[in-house]
Amino acid sequence: MSFEYGLYVPGRSVFHRIDPRAKIIWALTVLAFSIYNGNYVMNPIYGGMIYASVLIALISSKPTSFWYKLFGGLSVAILFFSLLFWPASVPLGGKPLLVIPVLGWKYTDLALRLALSKAFLVLSPIIAIATIFITSRPGDLFQALVKWRFPYRLAYIPILALRFLPTVIVEIRTIIDAQKSRALELEKGSIPSRIRKYVAVFVPLMIRMMKSALELGVALDSKGFGAMKTRTFSKELRWRIYDTLILIMFTALYAVMLIVITRFLAW
Amino acid sequence: MATAIKIEDLWVRYREEEDYAVKGLSLEIGEGEFVLLMGPSGCGKTTLCLTIMGIIPRVIKAEVKGSVRVFDLDPLNASPTEIAKYVTIVFQNPEMQLVTTSVYEEVAFPLENFGLPRDEIKRRVKEVLEVVGLSGLEDRSPASLSGGQKQALAIASVLALRPKIIILDEPTSQLDPQGTKRVTDLILKLRKEFETTILAVEHRIEWAVEYVDRILVMSGGKIVLEGDPKTVFSKEIKPEEAGFRPPQVSEIAYKLVRSGVALPTIPISLNEALNIFRGILDERAASS
Amino acid sequence: MSEKAPGIYKPLAVIVAIIAIALAIWGSVTFAAVSGLIWEKGPAVWSWGAAFLSLGFGFWRVVGGIFWIVGTALFIMELAGFTIRNGRIVRQVIKWDSIDIAIAALVAAIYGGGLVATAGLIVIPGFTWIRPANMLSPVFGILFGIPGCVGLAFGNLIADALGGFLGFGSIGGFIGNFILGYIPYKLMKDPSLRSSRSVFEFYLWGVLVGSVWCSLYIAWWLDLVQAIAGLPPLFIWGWFAPFVMVNNAIVTAIVGPALAYVLYPPVKRWGLHWSDRITFIEKS
Structure with missing residues (x-):
């Protein structure tokens, strides 16, 4: 936990090699599909699949153990809170499905579905965003922001x-x-x-x-910071065909999963 | 030799303080000189450097009287960007001056700020890293470097803009002998290759005594002693009064003189001392 | 506050401090209660969260909405270079030169790094922290003004990233933490902490109003973007809002004034205090 490069963890994974802008768009895609699922489809299996995809992205970029512990603990905590608060927030009907022993909490199928979908809605985007920071040098993120006219x-x-x-x-x-x-x-x-x-x-x-x-x-x-209105970057970010392909691949994956799951695994 | 820094009758008083920190100081440093500024803490060294940099009074509010010129620039009324082209300062703790996460980015950063073309940046970074001896470490993070390397990197990052004057604030105080050697070598190289004027604020003298052109000793906001090392150390200097130790060989020589040994000159370096002592021993051997 | 006799501020300061600390203790009991999982029987009647909820979601949505709109308006106005001074909107010039950038970045690093390095006080792993570094927020505000507040906002983003909840909801935390520093910066007439009046002002604006505003701001945002952030309203209003409020009140009430007292002279001496770095353009 030395954070030698800020949040960045050096590496050579697929995610390290794609343009930070592509990663930001990817995270927004994850957010969009998660919102759609968490509010309209409410399919915990689909939510779980998006969650799995961002976990794979996180694990493939080989972060330090700090991040594993963090998101491990966080996943448990958010599932817990979601199960605790969502059914109490929104009164729902449905078949009683599960009773937690000792505590006596009762869950209907609808309550469970709601709580789990919402938990994945919280978790997937934050892990996706963390993956951007873990796999991008701060300097490259800076460049991405400047290219977007910040x-x-x-x-x-x-x-x-x-x-x-x-x-x-x-x-x-x-x-x-x-x-x-x-x-x-x-x-x-x-x-x-x-x-x-x-x-x-x-x-x-x-x-x-x-x-x-x-x-x-x-x-x-x-060092002449702010001396000029614009500045150059000696290692310029280049959007390559590879970045486009990865984005298309992820978007297609999320869309296809959505169709398949809502068609055949409707809960 | 052109004048790099010229100060005339400078008075500086911090806000909410009664006494002046610098009292009527005048000073002239020529282009390409290597000058050491010494003195006890609180003698006004830092204030002087901050005034040359224009930080006083632009950031730190203070009453400033007198004139300061850096080449043809008046740092008291110039913008930081203009000042940066002439004079730059490397502080004691280089950690706070390294603003990126890799050695390469660190050196490229100022060049990028001035909007230089990409190829030019790459060429200059390579050149500067060779000068300071950090080639091959381009991808390392500044945090992973040794103290001497950090100091060298801090110097390298300002070097890319070719400032005419570099002020070093206690450059060796946190360094081991190896790191000190690296900084000394770097200073010599800078003078040779870019004719940079160097003003170093120091407590320790040994590392520089053989190369420094002039020593300025400050006390109570004034310069009390000035000259080349040989002259400065020819009279006994008491560390507790001056705020710094003279070279160890000079201290030994002072003791010898006090105990009645006649020395032709006070030595300031080990080699010189060896020659002198050898001479004395030879004389004695010949006379007996 | 008009020119009252200075003597009145001493007892006032004591009273406000006692209220703040009492609220803080009440709050800690609440969290002990909630984390002890007594929620299922309904929140215990004496708890802070229950007090919050007893007023109803509607109440908090209206009150939070007012705080949110005013807060956002202030945030946008300040960054656009305008401010309110003596009851009028005037232009202010913040140079955003290297020193301002350095201040903002270091404030953010200290705030974010402080939250990680002092994370020994995790109450529930991963989600709820007593954040000791939060004690710094009003202090940064009154010392560094807008650059300090911007630093707090970015520092909170970093803290969110390191706490694992950097997401859409963090936009609320961004401006909420800006406000946490902004309120005492703008409303304290005497930031020196060297008179009882100044201490009173610190408790009033920096501890009470700042904490309440910040927590309601973030909670209202989380409630507004519920469909995106995915947090249940019961959690937001019954747990999150009181938690943030109490956490900020505890840590700032206990040590804030001492910190501001110690740090004021060096910051002033080095010319980093906001009053030395900002100019107002007032039309006459």
Whole structure:
């Protein structure tokens, strides 16, 4: 969990090699099909298939274990919350199908269908979006934004923030270690007292980082940042036929799955 | 030799402070000179550098009297982009100056900002990486580099724009001997290949003493001692007063002089010291 | 607030602080209750979420809608270079030079990185955090103004990405966190934290109003885009909104003023304070 390149995890997978713009369009496709399923079709099997496709995209790009743990935990949590809240939010009829022992929650077939479809509606797009960040260099994302005519100074803020993410994490860990050696136990005590202890972490961090803001600003000036209205990119993003093909393939896959499942596996 | 930096009667006082941080300082540095600025902390070194860069008063508000010229530019009233073409600063902690996630991007970044054509950028990046000795590390992340390499990369990234003056803020303070050697070599190369003027703020002297043209010693907002290393260290300097240690060989020489040994000159480098001591020993051997 | 005797602010500050901390404790009990899975019998009557829901979805949708519309209008206006000053809309010039970019980026990195590195306080894995780094949001707002608020917005995006919920709903979090910094920045008359009046203002705007506004803003957005974000209204209004509100109130109430107190002088000295970096163009 060093985040050496921000969220980017270097690699040579299929997703690493496609244009970031194609990945963004892919994520929007996932979002569109998920919305359609989550609101109109409500087929958990189809939702599960989209979910599986984004999971395959994530796993094929070989992220660090941090991401596996994160999305593993998140998938369980969202399924749980969805099952807990959706049936209670919308009163539904249907055949009673499932009773959770001990807790006594009753689920009809409709309630289950709704809860599962909604859970996949939440999960698939966020994993797709995470995959973009995991497989794209911050610099390439910056270029994609600039090519889409975002003002480049503003587009640069999140990119620069991603660059300094590992620096901040290292700084915080250093400070936490230093405070621990002075017997500041961050993991003990009630929640308010634990929060209060974080002041001892954040004050030195902030003072150091704010001084750095000045240095960073001067460094950006020294590098001529913002000197020209437009800038070149020495490694230019090129949209290749390969990117188009991948997009068509995914869209076709989602469409065909939709037709097949609603026709033959209607629940 | 053209004048690179010319400062006349400079006074700087920070807002909400009573005393001036720089008090009537005048200074001239020629093009291509390698100058070391030394002194205790709080003596006004940093203030001076920030004023040369125009950061004071543009960002840090302060009262500034007197004149500063950098070649034909007045940094007190110039835009940061204009200043960047003349003078640039590399801070003590290079981490905060590396703004991208790979060595290649880092060096290409300023060239891209100035909208240079793609082939030109590639050519210049290659050239600069060779000069600073980072060829072959193009795809590494700055975070994975050693301290000396980071420092070299920070210098490389500003070098691509060919600034005439580089200010180095304690360039070696966080480096091991190997890293220090890398920076020293780089400075010598810069002077030879691009005739860059270098102003280094330092506490340590050993690494540069043989190559530096001039040493400026500041105290209480003024320059109190000035000259080539030989002259500066010819009289005894007490570290606790000056805020920096003279070269170790000079310190030994001071002790010898105090204990009554007559030395022809105070040595500043190991080789020089060896020659002098050898000379003395030979003399004694001959006379006895 | 007119020129009242300064003495009145001390007791007021104490009262507001007590209210904020009381709300915070009430809230933590709620989460203990919900995560203890007592929901099935209906939310416990004393819980924060139940108090929220007892007013009805309709109430929250109207109130949240007002906060949302005003908040969005302020956000767009500020980024377009206008602001409200002395009751009038005036142009403001933020240079967005390298220093502003550096401030915004570092604020975002500290906010995002702070949320990861201090994630020792996860209440339910993956979804609900006590976010200690949130204590920084009003502080960044009052120190750095608009660049600080923009940094908070981007920092929240990074935090969302690292928390695994970067999605369509994050647009609400983006502007919601901007507002969390913006409210105290704009409404505190004395940002120094060196008088009891200033501390009172911090608790009023930075802790209470900021937390409420931010949480209702995000909740209303999530409710609006329910079909896209896929979160149930019961969760949004009965759980998420009170959670965000209470989390922000807890962490900012306990340590916010101390942080702002310590950080004000160095930021002012280095010329990074917003009042040194912004110019207003007022037509006379």
